[in-house]
């Protein structure tokens with residue numbers, strides 16, 4: 001797969017993971033929010049239920065204390081709590097009232113409940129219909145029982161109901177009757193009738209709370225696991241990114257740098273290995289092709305730098321290089337070495353007669369003849385100075401059998417001197433250091449066009 005595609009795929013994967021991570025984070029925050037909200041709702045609902053229970057007990061306590069002590073403050077506390085619960089009195093200063101009473105010295109700090117407008121709160125708080133029905137039933141029964149409690153408090157003070165339902169009828173106080181009203185079986189049954197639905201509401205509330213908390217807890221767990229999985233996938237994606245960049249981009253780049261340096265230094269293998277069929281694979285192929293072409297061109301350049309363009313023979317530079325190598329080889333092998341210097345006789349005349357192009361052809365043919373004759377280790381140096389109509393050549397042959405300093409130079413100089421001797425001896429001669437004798441080597445150049 002191409003690097004571009006891989007990068008696009010990994011970027012798309014990273015975007016998806018980011019979106020999933022955001023969903024996970026929001027889901028987790030929502031779960032915590034729900035947990036928090038659930039706890040608060042439960043606390044408020046639980047508190048109101050508890051306050052209904054407590055206020056009902058407070059009313060019983062105030063009524064009984066009012067009957068026993070005959071202190072009007074307890075009757076007032078009783079009435080005030082009723083008013084508070086029904087919402088007709090927004091708030092009461094219990095502390096101030098109690099400070100005026102002797103009971104303030106007993107460390108009793110007022111009623112245990114301070115609920116206001118029970119009905120309203122019952123509808124505002126998140127109760128289920130069943131819980132609401134049970135609590136409303138308890139409230140109705142509690143209010144109904146307060147009539148009996150009022151009856152007892154007033155009887156203790158000698159006040160009784162008239163025909164209009166008011167306590168205007170006066171008579172002797174009835175403490176025993178009052179006590180009986182607040183302690184007999186009817187009262188206790190009625191009290192149980194209040195507490196029972198409250199306890200049922202408590203149980204329902206509790207069960208609901210456990211379920212809701214479990215749900216929120218499950219959601220929290222789900223999104224926690226979700227986030228961990230997304231995080232691990234993110235780490236895997238980052239690793240894949242790292243591997244992609246290091247293996248498919250950085251490594252091939254460093255390979256190219258190394259190969260280019262090797263090429264510059266003329267060392268070792270400068271071909272890249274094509275590992276993947278991607279952009280760098282294509283670049284590596286192009287690099288290898290380029291290297292091949294550069295090498296080919298360099299070879300061509302090297303050949304043309306060392307070759308005579310007319311005859312194809314080695315030029316002066318290559319000749320000197322090879323001559324030195326041969327001299328060194330001769331030194332190693334202790335074998336004698338000879339240099340033959342060849343020159344075409346009267347070449348100027350040939351040129352003058354047949355023209356310069358014909359002279360060129362003559363030189364080419366001479367080179368071919370030389371190539372046919374030469375053995376592997378023989379060397380040929382084109383020397384552009386001579387021509388004859390019937391071409392003869394003069395040769396200066398220098399042979400040395402012992403190594404000496406500056407041997408290539410000595411060979412060239414002596415061969416040149418011997419060639420000069422050959423010319424002076426009448427041309428068409430072979431001159432060695434001992435003697436000159438006719439060469440009898442003629443070339444019949446192809447008739448020029």
Ligand SMILES: Nc1nc2c(ncn2[C@@H]2O[C@H](COP(=O)(O)OP(=O)(O)OP(=O)(O)O)[C@@H](O)[C@H]2O)c(=O)[nH]1
Pocket residue numbers: 310343344345346347348349351355356357358359360363383384385386387423427
């Ligand atoms: N056609 C052709 N002529 C060349 C070339 N190089 C040198 N010459 C000619 O070779 C001639 C030089 O010859 P020389 O060696 O000086 O004299 P020569 O006429 O051969 O006389 P000897 O060497 O004394 O026999 C000149 O006329 C050059 O123009 C070449 O590449 N092509």
